[in-house]
Amino acid sequence: xxxxxxxxxxxxxxxxxxxxxxxxxxxxxxxxxxxxxxxxxxxxxxxxxxxxxxxxxxxxxxxxxxxxxxxxxxxxxxxxxxxxxxxxxxxxxxxxxxxxxxxxxxxxxxxxxxxxxxxxxxxxxxxxxxxxxxxxxxxxxxxxxxxxxxxxxxxxxxxxxxxxxxxxxxxxxxxxxxxxxxxxxxxxxxxxxxxxxxxxxxxxxxxxxxxxxxxxxxxxxxxxxxxxxxxxxxxxxxxxxxxxxxxxxxxxxxxxxxxxxxxxxxxxxxxxxxxxxxxxxxxxxxxxxxxxxxxxxxxxxxxxxxxxxxxxxxxxxxxxxxxxxxxxxxxxxxxxxxxxxxxxxxxxxxxxxxxxxxxxxxxxxxxxxxxxxxxxxxxxxxxxxxxxxxxxxxxxxxxxxxxxxxxxxxxxxxxxxxxxxxxxxxxxxxxxxxxxxxxxxxxxxxxxxxxxxxxxxxxxxxxxxxxxxxxxxxxxxxxxxxxxxxxxxxxxxxxxxxxxxxxxxxxxxxxxxxxxxxxxxxxxxxxxxxxxxxxxxxxxxxxxxxxxxxxxxxxxxxxxxxxxxxxxxxxxxxxxxxxxxxxxxxxxxxxxxxxxxxxxxxxx
Amino acid sequence: xxxxxxxxxxxxxxxxxxxxxxxxxxxxxxxxxxxxxxxxxxxxxxxxxxxxxxxxxxxxxxxxxxxxxxxxxxxxxxxxxxxxxxxxxxxxxxxxxxxxxxxxxxxxxxxxxxxxxxxxxxxxxxxxxxxxxxxxxxxxxxxxxxxxxxxxxxxxxxxxxxxxxxxxxxxxxxxxxxxxxxxxxxxxxxxxxxxxxxxxxxxxxxxxxxxxxxxxxxxxxxxxxxxxxxxxxxxxxxxxxxxxxxxxxxxxxxxxxxxxxxxxxxxxxxxxxxxxxxxxxxxxxxxxxxxxxxxxxxxxxxxxxxxxxxxxx
Numbered sequence: 001x002x003x004x005x006x007x008x009x010x011x012x013x014x015x016x017x018x019x020x021x022x023x024x025x026x027x028x029x030x031x032x033x034x035x036x037x038x039x040x041x042x043x044x045x046x047x048x049x050x051x052x053x054x055x056x057x058x059x060x061x062x063x064x065x066x067x068x069x070x071x072x073x074x075x076x077x078x079x080x081x082x083x084x085x086x087x088x089x090x091x092x093x094x095x096x097x098x099x100x101x102x103x104x105x106x107x108x109x110x111x112x113x114x115x116x117x118x119x120x121x122x123x124x125x126x127x128x129x130x131x132x133x134x135x136x137x138x139x140x141x142x143x144x145x146x147x148x149x150x151x152x153x154x155x156x157x158x159x160x161x162x163x164x165x166x167x168x169x170x171x172x173x174x175x176x177x178x179x180x181x182x183x184x185x186x187x188x189x190x191x192x193x194x195x196x197x198x199x200x201x202x203x204x205x206x207x208x209x210x211x212x213x214x215x216x217x218x219x220x221x222x223x224x225x226x227x228x229x230x231x232x233x234x235x236x237x238x239x240x241x242x243x244x245x246x247x248x249x250x251x252x253x254x255x256x257x258x259x260x261x262x263x264x265x266x267x268x269x270x271x272x273x274x275x276x277x278x279x280x281x282x283x284x285x286x287x288x289x290x291x292x293x294x295x296x297x298x299x300x301x302x303x304x305x306x307x308x309x310x311x312x313x314x315x316x317x318x319x320x321x322x323x324x325x326x327x328x329x330x331x332x333x334x335x336x337x338x339x340x341x342x343x344x345x346x347x348x349x350x351x352x353x354x355x356x357x358x359x360x361x362x363x364x365x366x367x368x369x370x371x372x373x374x375x376x377x378x379x380x381x382x383x384x385x386x387x388x389x390x391x392x393x394x395x396x397x398x399x400x401x402x403x404x405x406x407x408x409x410x411x412x413x414x415x416x417x418x419x420x421x422x423x424x425x426x427x428x429x430x431x432x433x434x435x436x437x438x439x440x441x442x443x444x445x446x447x448x449x450x451x452x453x454x455x456x457x458x459x460x461x462x463x464x465x466x467x468x469x470x471x472x473x474x475x476x477x478x479x480x481x482x483x484x485x486x487x488x489x490x491x492x493x494x495x496x497x498x499x500x501x502x503x504x505x506x507x508x509x510x511x512x513x514x515x516x517x518x519x520x521x522x523x524x525x526x527x528x529x530x531x532x533x534x535x536x537x538x539x540x541x542x543x544x545x546x547x548x549x550x551x552x553x554x555x556x557x558x559x560x561x562x563x564x565x566x567x568x569x570x571x572x573x574x575x576x577x578x579x580x581x582x583x584x585x586x587x588x589x590x591x592x593x594x595x596x597x598x599x600x601x602x603x604x
Numbered sequence: 605x606x607x608x609x610x611x612x613x614x615x616x617x618x619x620x621x622x623x624x625x626x627x628x629x630x631x632x633x634x635x636x637x638x639x640x641x642x643x644x645x646x647x648x649x650x651x652x653x654x655x656x657x658x659x660x661x662x663x664x665x666x667x668x669x670x671x672x673x674x675x676x677x678x679x680x681x682x683x684x685x686x687x688x689x690x691x692x693x694x695x696x697x698x699x700x701x702x703x704x705x706x707x708x709x710x711x712x713x714x715x716x717x718x719x720x721x722x723x724x725x726x727x728x729x730x731x732x733x734x735x736x737x738x739x740x741x742x743x744x745x746x747x748x749x750x751x752x753x754x755x756x757x758x759x760x761x762x763x764x765x766x767x768x769x770x771x772x773x774x775x776x777x778x779x780x781x782x783x784x785x786x787x788x789x790x791x792x793x794x795x796x797x798x799x800x801x802x803x804x805x806x807x808x809x810x811x812x813x814x815x816x817x818x819x820x821x822x823x824x825x826x827x828x829x830x831x832x833x834x835x836x837x838x839x840x841x842x843x844x845x846x847x848x849x850x851x852x853x854x855x856x857x858x859x860x861x862x863x864x865x866x867x868x869x870x871x872x873x874x875x876x877x878x879x880x881x882x883x884x885x886x887x888x889x890x891x892x893x894x895x896x897x898x899x900x901x902x903x904x905x906x907x908x909x910x911x912x913x914x915x916x917x
Contacts, residue, residue, distance in 0.1 A: 265752075276744045427819065438822075442828075474912045491822075
């Protein structure tokens with residue numbers, strides 16, 4: 001895997017280990033309370049024959065409308081003298097059966113055909129057709145229409161309703177499958193010889209099960225509501241105790257005894273609430289903390305930030321800009337929260353300096369914290385990351401603790417960024433041109449027309465053969481190498497003083513890699529910008545960097561002139577890295593630059 | 605794109621044909637009871653047989669269906685067995701009532717869902733907790749309960765709004781508003797909750813994607829990233845839920861109209877189905893199928909328009 005950014009990031013949450021799902025659910029108050037409520041309610045329903053004194057349909061005309069807490073009738077009786085407590089508990093069973101029948105059928109039908117239809121393009125036409133047909137049944141009307149055939153039996157009615165719910169599941173699964181299928185890792189799995197069935201079951205299923213489960217919880221709720229609604233309308237057997245029938249009775253008796261209406265409504269509401277809450281908790285437990293929203297902007301530890309500020313005021317405020325490097329990173333500490341809430345440092349006190357118009361290579365293996373450092377300089381760390389302390393100064397200005405609005409003015413014009421994976425870094429729904437124009441206008445404020453001209457000339461400059469065509473193309477219509485050129489064009493669009501390139505060639509073909517490096521070197525000379533090149537490839541460093549910083553375990557272990565470091569590596573780790581490369585290729589007599597590049601390519 | 609739309613319309617027409625045939629076939633099981641209920645107390649085996657002949661129910665199923673289809677293709681949906689009212693006119697008269705509840709509800713729920721979903725996804729912490737709370741309440745309180753509660757409070761106790769009944773917009777816009785405000789509220793709450801949780805979920809996913817980070821590094825304003833980029837990218841899944849919600853509202857309208865005694869599509873369908881008014885039910889089946897097909901087609905075209913990569917045509 002060459003996806004350094006991804007592995008570096010995913011390595012962090014993976015460290016917390018895997019807890020079994022049921023343990024997570026028990027621990028989480030929302031799921032344990034909601035699940036407990038559902039369990040108790042279902043249990044009450046099951047035990048109904050033993051814990052009620054009267055049958056649900058036993059009519060006793062001598063004791064109609066008994067009030068709450070009457071002898072023998074804990075919740076009183078309705079206008080026919082039926083025991084409300086007993087009717088309530090027996091209604092639970094009706095709802096449980098309703099939910100089980102409908103959701104089982106909906107999920108079974110919907111997910112099987114969703115997987116098949118989503119994955120196999122040729123079969124999709126047929127499944128789409130069939131589910132469009134199912135969907136076309138006017139739901140409630142069909143349920144009512146079929147009364148003569150179902151005989152009013154709610155179980156058959158709800159089985160039919162399950163079939164009608166299945167297009168909802170089908171569409172969720174199919175959409176997810178089509179989306180997941182186009183993700184790169186499925187291609188990777190297929191290329192590495194994993195069979196289609198295994199791809200379906202493992203990759204796709206794990207991607208869709210969350211949405212299906214949450215949908216199932218809602219479907220159980222809606223099936224229960226629909227059943228109640230039908231019973232409220234008077235569809236179905238009068239012998240079946242049901243919340244709907246009770247609500248209808250209570251509604252008609254509202255002025256005599258409002259409690260008769262409130263009991264079934266309350267219980268129906270509680271069941272629905274518990275189902276939805278349980279579904280949400282289950283989703284969170286299955287998909288991890290991923291669906292948590294986050295405000296855009298970088299988190300800075302308030303205490304440490306203040307301490308950092310203090311340090312800056314004493315250490316780094318020399319008069320004038322003479323002798324001050326363009327970028328200076330001091331004692332940068334970045335941490336991620338552990339599951340228990342404590343912080344885990346991943347970058348421990350990094351120090352970096354980049355002079356104007358200088359190219360610095362930041363080298364290190366995956367997980368060494370180099371991408372985290374780069375993101376911190378740009379102020380785009382993932383939302384859960386915390387900058388614990390340190391200082392990042394660009395042109396003498398402190399970036400740590402700066403608001404997103406202020407950072408925005410520096411980004412684009414002062415610092416720009418070239419990502420590793422070109423495709424996922426372009427917005428798929430806008431044309432290449434629209435994205436370039438938006439960036440240029442945001443950074444420079446020129447007119448749309450001027451921005452378009454600038455974008456076209458940039459596209460030509462970065463070596464795109466047909467700028468006008470690429471300008472109007474969507475990201476999925478261009479190649480990876482082209483996309484990387486587009487991203488470079490976007491990054492240099494407003495003449496930044498510092499360009500941060502995070503493994504800019506890793507995801508590209510070897511021939512394209514060399515071209516992109518040439519382009520970067522030319523642009524660096526032409527625009528006189530400083531470049532921070534994040535890479536694990538010594539060949540790339542030797543090719544275009546003047547200085548090098550070696551990163552290991554979240555710290556910079558060695559910094560120096562490229563030739564010095566290559567000739568006489570000081571730190572043990574740097575020696576190990578260099579030896580690992582040189583050993584493989586020591587029999588060759590090629591000039592070092594080419595050798596290193598080949599070795600670097602092979603290492604991946 | 606045109607050929608995609610035409611193909612889908614063609615498939616839709618075939619679907620309508622299949623749907624109406626299935627409906628007709630299912631209805632044929634209850635021809636006997638329909639005739640006897642039409643005759644009421646006076647029904648004798650002889651009179652039932654006579655009426656069956658008179659209505660043509662004694663002929664083979666395919667012949668009857670073929671005749672119905674032939675007439676429909678000539679624009680004639682027949683007349684109600686019970687009221688002698690022409691079916692197409694009757695359906696459209698009721699449709700107006702239902703649409704004047706469903707459309708405002710759909711607009712309100714979509715707008716509030718987008719606001720809620722985007723708000724929750726782009727602000728962490730308390731804002732997200734509160735909006736999630738609102739969404740949950742919308743999810744788990746059945747519309748039927750909200751409807752009755754609102755009627756009890758605003759119509760019965762406070763007397764501000766009519767408990768039941770409907771005034772057409774053309775007659776008195778003020779009274780129309782009063783007559784639809786509770787039903788629209790009830791439908792909107794559930795709809796907004798469903799669409800909002802979808803918007804929130806897909807917004808959260810989008811905001812974590814690589815391209816969002818790259819856009820940030822270009823100095824693009826946060827609002828533009830949220831509204832222009834992330835929202836448009838998450839609008840596809842939301843549109844799917846939206847189209848499902850639109851159709852679901854026609855279903856919920858059935859109960860809501862019963863509670864509020866609105867003479868709409870739902871009430872009309874329910875009553876026609878209960879008495880077995882075959883030409884009306886068939887007309888409703890045609891209309892329901894065509895509406896579903898249209899909404900789905902529009903949703904797919906919309907998703908394709910929003911996301912060029914997901915274009916299915």
